[in-house]
Amino acid sequence: MSDERKKLVEVESLRKYFTVKGNKLFEKKYVQAVESVSLFIYQGETLGLVGESGCGKTTLGRTIIRLYEPTSGRIVYDGTPIFDSEQKIRLNMLKYRRKMQIIFQDPSASLDPRMTVGEIVGEALDIHHLTQNKNERRDRICSLLSEVGLNTEHANRFPHEFSGGQQQRIGIARALAVDPEFIVCDEPISALDVSIQSQIVNMLEDLQREKGLTYLFIAHDVSVVRHISDRIGVMYLGSLVELAESYELCNHPIHPYTQTLLSAVPLPDPEKSRARQRILLEGDIPSPMNPPSGCRFHTRCPYATERCKAETPVFREYSPGHYAACHLLEQGGSDR
Amino acid sequence: MVAYILKRVAGSIAILLLIMVVTFLLMNAIPGSPFLTEKSTPEQIALAEAKYGLDKPLYVQLWNYIKNYCVGDLGTSLKMQEGTPVKDIIFHQGKFALSIKLGACALVIAVLIGIPLGCIAAYYRGSWIDGLLRVLTTVGVAVPTFVLAALLLVVFSVNLNWFPTLSGSLPDAKSYVLPVISLSFYYTCYIAKLMRTSMLDAIHQDYIRTAKAKGVKTHILVLKHALRNSLIPVITYLGPVLAGIITGSFVVESTFSIPGLGKYFVQCVLSRDYPVIMATTVVLSALVIFMMLIVDITYKLVDPRITLTAKEE
Structure with missing residues (x-):
């Protein structure tokens, strides 16, 4: 069923390593922020991405739109490879900056404090020559601002004069300025008050419906991601461990880490909450500078075997549209 | 903005007064006298000090400085050619x-x-x-x-x-x-x-x-x-x-x-040379204070998040 839909973004074996200084002189170490991630995003869908802090969600999002230069792998946008480390393809991104945009987590930090809102939104218009003259430019800025629920007179103010929710609206208006097709929403609501969060989420959903946008929605809050996403990917320590349709993933998680993550989501019903058995993990998340051998989750996995320590599990499809990377599944031993 | 600048100017005058007092006291705390040379006798020194008012109590001397500065009289040098006005030394001689x-x-x-x-x-x-x-x-x-x-x-x-x-x-x-x-x-x-x-x-x-x-x-x-x-x-x-x-x-x-x-x-x-030390210090301090004011106003131009207000928050 899903194969007829168009894949807008395809990512294959994407790696992003950051170099850091080691303890010894001239020693270089690598933080393996994103390790061999493969996924695709259908046009018009929302792909949710969850995982605990420091698991590489944000890095993955930024690397896909090449705000970070990937270490290796392949990124295909709308059929055109924009990055391929094997074929040495590194397209100039300027053309694609019009199509791929990002909304950042911290709205106040992501807006240049020295520029007025009008300048922030208008800069993108100027770079891509989207308006012919000053009047058109001004009209476009005003319409963008009203589209995200701000007043047109806000254009002459500076970002610090706004509340967090309004700042995030400015960030969204800025991303929409170039009429993008694909937007990476990098935890767009986690810096906001709960009351504002739902406003922004609803607005993002409305915009998606109106403009046919495709989202990569990154968050650490499973409940929000479940609400907004068509499909959900789960990341652990730089790797994608499971990916499936939202309903499927939330109700039939097959990877032990996903099961743990979901068991930590608060339930609104205290009765159910008490009755539920929570899976608690032992130990801390290992350092991505020195990740565990084999399956990266084996140090904390309650079902880990010798094979998990030695061999890296392959990310494969177990049932239609349901992908996971775990050795236990191959043996058919997971308690689904 | 205007209120802010006025407040700063008022504050500056207070600071300058304080600087005058401290400089004056420090100056007098250093042992020695402008007229102390190997040849001079105690009588000669006393005479010279009386001439320039250095024999009066400290607070009288300080008061005279402040009074004269208010009307723009920076005094005369004790060491340069007799009676050269300090103002001329600092500003006119280049x-x-x-x-x-x-x-x-x-x-x-x-x-x-x-x-x-x-x-x-x-x-x-x-x-x-x-x-x-x-x-x-x-x-x-x-x-x-x-x-x-x-x-x-x-x-x-x-x-x-x-x-x-x-x-x-x-x-x-x-x-x-x-x-x-x-x-x-x-x-x-x-x-x-x-x-x-x-x-x-x-x-x-x-x-x-x-x-x-x-x-x-x-x-x-x-x-x-x-x-x-x-x-x-x-x-x-x-x-x-x-x-x-x-x-x-x-x-x-x-x-x-x-x-x-x-x-x-x-x-x-x-x-x-007490009057010259005093005058130089005051002129330089005034300059520093003025520059600080300019810097604070520049902040506002560079960073719109900074607001200059006359009121303390």
Whole structure:
């Protein structure tokens, strides 16, 4: 069923390593922020991405739109490879900056404090020559601002004069300025008050419906991601461990880490909450500078075997549209 | 804005009064007298002190200073030719102008070279360019001015004979070169270091990523977005530097034999020329305070988030 839909973004074996200084002189170490991630995003869908802090969600999002230069792998946008480390393809991104945009987590930090809102939104218009003259430019800025629920007179103010929710609206208006097709929403609501969060989420959903946008929605809050996403990917320590349709993933998680993550989501019903058995993990998340051998989750996995320590599990499809990377599944031993 | 400036001016007058009192007390705390020489007898000293009112109680002397300053009378020198007004020494004999000319050149150089150097180092962080600049600026901050000045003098004036050894009253462009380099080197390096740090900070901010996501070209990214946001620490530093650098440097002026204010001021302290010390201190303090005010107003221009209010919050 899903194969007829168009894949807008395809990512294959994407790696992003950051170099850091080691303890010894001239020693270089690598933080393996994103390790061999493969996924695709259908046009018009929302792909949710969850995982605990420091698991590489944000890095993955930024690397896909090449705000970070990937270490290796392949990124295909709308059929055109924009990055391929094997074929040495590194397209100039300027053309694609019009199509791929990002909304950042911290709205106040992501807006240049020295520029007025009008300048922030208008800069993108100027770079891509989207308006012919000053009047058109001004009209476009005003319409963008009203589209995200701000007043047109806000254009002459500076970002610090706004509340967090309004700042995030400015960030969204800025991303929409170039009429993008694909937007990476990098935890767009986690810096906001709960009351504002739902406003922004609803607005993002409305915009998606109106403009046919495709989202990569990154968050650490499973409940929000479940609400907004068509499909959900789960990341652990730089790797994608499971990916499936939202309903499927939330109700039939097959990877032990996903099961743990979901068991930590608060339930609104205290009765159910008490009755539920929570899976608690032992130990801390290992350092991505020195990740565990084999399956990266084996140090904390309650079902880990010798094979998990030695061999890296392959990310494969177990049932239609349901992908996971775990050795236990191959043996058919997971308690689904 | 106007209320803010008025409040600052009122505050400045209070500060100046305080500076006068402290300077006066410190001056008198130093043992010795302006008329103390090997030949003078106690009677002669007493006579001279009586003539200039130095035998009166301290508070009377202080009160006389303040009273006279209010009407713009800075007093007369005790040591220069009998009764030369201090005002003439500072302003009319060109000492002040000389120091300002020298300092202004040094400052312009420090800013025009320091800021780009800092930007370059930050942009190429971790590369050999950054490493080279780091060594250079660290040396620049560490080497004392008198060493640098003497070194420049020996190499470029004595050995190579490119520039005059005595700069004097700075008659031509050539005579400026060495003193300006000596005076500005430290500040150039310090500004470059400051700039590098705050530029690095700015480059890693999310709004730089936002700009990159918009498709802004790299050099515009650095010049437009990062530079404007990283200037604040440099401006803060420029306030005191501005005042310090244009009021003259004793070391540089002595080394190159420039009869500027900095050199003269130190001589006056050594010879206990009370009225001149007092006047110089007050004039320099007023300058520093004025520069601070300018800096605070500049903040507002650079960073719209800063509001200048007359009220305490």
